[in-house]
Structures are given as C-alpha cells and as structure tokens.
Amino acid sequence: xxxxxxxxxxxxxxxxxxxxxxxxSRLKKLGANVHVIMTxxxxxxxxxxxxxxxSHNPVIVDMFAEPQSWDVEHISLAEKAxxxxxxxxxxxxxxxxANGIADDMLSTTVMATKAKVxxxxxxxxxxxxxxxxxxxxxxxKEEGYRFIEPDKGYLACGxxxxxxxxxxxxxxxxTVSYLLxxxxxxxxxxxxxxGGTQEDLDPxxxxxxxxxxxxxxxLARIAKARGANVTLISAPTHLxxxxxxxxxxxxxxxxxxxxxxxxxxxxxxxxxxxAVADYTPQSIAENKIKKSNGLTLELERTTDILEKLxxxxxxxxxxxxxxxxxxxxxxxxxKLKKKKIDFIVANDISARDTGFASDFNKVVIIxxxxxxxxxxxxxxxxxxxxxxxxxxTLV
Ligand code: CTP
Numbered sequence: 001x002x003x004x005x006x007x008x009x010x011x012x013x014x015x016x017x018x019x020x021x022x023x024x025s026r027l028k029k030l031g032a033n034v035h036v037i038m039t040x041x042x043x044x045x046x047x048x049x050x051x052x053x054x055s056h057n058p059v060i061v062d063m064f065a066e067p068q069s070w071d072v073e074h075i076s077l078a079e080k081a082x083x084x085x086x087x088x089x090x091x092x093x094x095x096x097x098a099n100g101i102a103d104d105m106l107s108t109t110v111m112a113t114k115a116k117v118x119x120x121x122x123x124x125x126x127x128x129x130x131x132x133x134x135x136x137x138x139x140x141k142e143e144g145y146r147f148i149e150p151d152k153g154y155l156a157c158g159x160x161x162x163x164x165x166x167x168x169x170x171x172x173x174x175t176v177s178y179l180l181x182x183x184x185x186x187x188x189x190x191x192x193x194x195g196g197t198q199e200d201l202d203p204x205x206x207x208x209x210x211x212x213x214x215x216x217x218x219l220a221r222i223a224k225a226r227g228a229n230v231t232l233i234s235a236p237t238h239l240x241x242x243x244x245x246x247x248x249x250x251x252x253x254x255x256x257x258x259x260x261x262x263x264x265x266x267x268x269x270x271x272x273x274x275a276v277a278d279y280t281p282q283s284i285a286e287n288k289i290k291k292s293n294g295l296t297l298e299l300e301r302t303t304d305i306l307e308k309l310x311x312x313x314x315x316x317x318x319x320x321x322x323x324x325x326x327x328x329x330x331x332x333x334x335k336l337k338k339k340k341i342d343f344i345v346a347n348d349i350s351a352r353d354t355g356f357a358s359d360f361n362k363v364v365i366i367x368x369x370x371x372x373x374x375x376x377x378x379x380x381x382x383x384x385x386x387x388x389x390x391x392x393t394l395v
Pocket of ligand 1: 253272273274275276277278302303304305306307319320321322323324335
C-alpha cells in the first residue's frame, strides 16, 4: 500500500517512545521506506539500534556526527519525505517548532521539510492542557501542521487523563490517512454511521449481522484527515476509536435512528455505512427465553434511516451503501433512486476476499450520472476514493 513512499519518523524523549517501535514496524509492513530521527532524550528510552533494525535504515541523532553519505542529512531526509510523523511529540518539540527553534537534528529537519508534518503528542495530562502548549498546538494547526489527538487513559506518570499516545495501529491509520488525502473538507461537518446494529430478543440474545464496522471507521479517519469535523455513530465493533473524531455508541437500529436525527440538521455530508437491521423483535422478553417453551419470533420493520434522510433532504449530501449478493449495479441504482440520495457505494458481499470483516473492499461508486469502479484496495484507500468523488461535487 505504501510502496514508493518515504516516511520520516521523529521520536522525542517520552515514555511512549517504545510504542513508536511498533509504528515503524507496521509502516514497514505496509511497504514504506522508513527513516527515524531521534532526539538525544529519546535515546534514553529506546536504543537507536532497535529503530535501525526495524526500519532497515541508519538512525540519525547527532547533527554533528560523521555523515553516512555526502548529502546534508537533515536536508536530504526533509526533501525525501512524503510525510513526516513525530511520535511521540513532547511539549518541548512542539514548543520549539511553534517558535521557530531548530537546535537539533529533529527540529531542524521538521523545519526544513515541505512534506506534510503530523504530530502525535504524548505527555502528562496537565502538561497537555497547559495553555502555553495548547496555544503552540493551535498556532501549528493554523500553519498547516496536522495532529493526532492523544487518547484519554492511564498515563505513565500515574495520573489519568488525556495525554496517552494512541495505539500504534491508530497512529499508523491516521498517518496513512493524512498521507493519502488532501485537506479539502475544512469547515465541513460529516456524519458517518458504522457497524451492525443489534436487536434484543431477551436479556442475553440479539439479532445481529456480520458487519465489522471497518468501512465506516476508515471513512471517519479519511474525513478527519481531510479536515472535516467528524461525528461517528457506531453500532458495537471491536475497532479502535479513530483519533480526533466524536464517537457516539449505539446498539439498536432505533438508537441509531435517534442519534442520526439528533445531529442531522447541522451536517454537510451524511454517510450511512452501517448495516442497520431492517427488522426488530416486536417485543423484548423480560427474562431469558427458555428453549422448552419453543420459539416463534414476531418482527416489525425498523425505520429506514437513509430513506427518511432522503425524503427530508435539503442541501446536504447523502451517501448510502448497498451490500448486495446479486445484481449489484441494478439493485444499487434502485436504492439510489428510491432513497433519493446523491451517491450509493455498491459492494458485492459474495466476494470472499473483500466486503464484510475483510480489510479490503472492491466497490462501485454510483451517482445518477456516473459509475466509478474502485478496484480491490484497503478499506482506507477505498474510503479515500469515496471522499475524492464526494469532494468533486462540493466545489
Ligand atoms: N439503511 C438505513 N436504515 C435501515 C436499513 C438500511 O439507513 N433501516 C441504509 C444502510 O445504512 C445503507 C442503505 O440503507 O446505507 C442500504 O442498505 P441495505 O441493507 O443494502 O438495503 P436495504 O435498504 O435494507 O434494502 P434490502 O434489504 O432490500 O437490500
């Protein structure tokens, strides 16, 4: 996926430096050429040798060390980079860049690059909330630097709060989203639904489906990377929360309907990627249903959220998904018309290596006057293609 891409990773001196090892390893596995620059402080936490072994490239720490080649190293890496990730980014490094201070190899290279720069801050919660740090972050964001929001949770200093480096998988997903996507949704509000709803039968059982939620989560990541303000309404999944996205957890089709309509009015774009149950039990048994009593299920229709959105549609752009096992295009086109939406993303769920639960998808993006086939690709790449089509209609 990242073949021919060069990613430079800056590692600063925080305890989360050990997590960057896995970030490097994951980016290598995706095919990227990875170079690591460490601050002196970072080497107190992790040995440069470990990064060298994982990145298969020399690690740079000292500005005045004998060069490995005749290139001026910080300039050459600054030029080579397709994207520059600093993870973890300490308050110190953020402060330096925000104030134009370049006094070591990492800060010098960050300032010399024209590539997109992404900071993934990790620090003590009070330090993160310190108004000077926050002002520096705002200043950098205004200058076009991107950020991966820290997670809330237990911090190494023994406190709880916002300041944890997100899981390496999430840091990688956000970085790749930033790499793939242009920043063309600034100021837009995007609502995305994801996952399969669960309709309760009794206190322990439900009717569900096999949707993993991956497609919706990747759409949320890409929308965020493109600069949108993103709300993700998610049915239960096992996925990590996309960084910087507002997440609302629901279980049933009814709860999803309520939440979508709570936020609907203010959105510019709504994408229904969730697999919403079409039927729900007429009543939920108060106690666990015993098999000795036999079982007949009486079901009733749920609200078709997308159709209702289509019927009430104003300027808003609406996107639906059509998961089909036969007559893909025909069925999808019918849904596009019936639900009065702008795009429908059709995918063939009978294909084994794409669709439900897979990391890959192969789709056709259909609008009233166009049909774009997206060849098999990761769901993140497919999400990016979907937003590229959407973005064309916004200008
Ligand atoms: N959808 C919805 N509310 C529902 C059911 C579906 O908003 N109660 C949305 C899905 O999120 C998806 C689109 O409608 O974006 C199409 O869903 P799909 O299940 O493929 O189609 P259905 O409309 O349910 O039609 P059918 O079951 O006949 O295939």
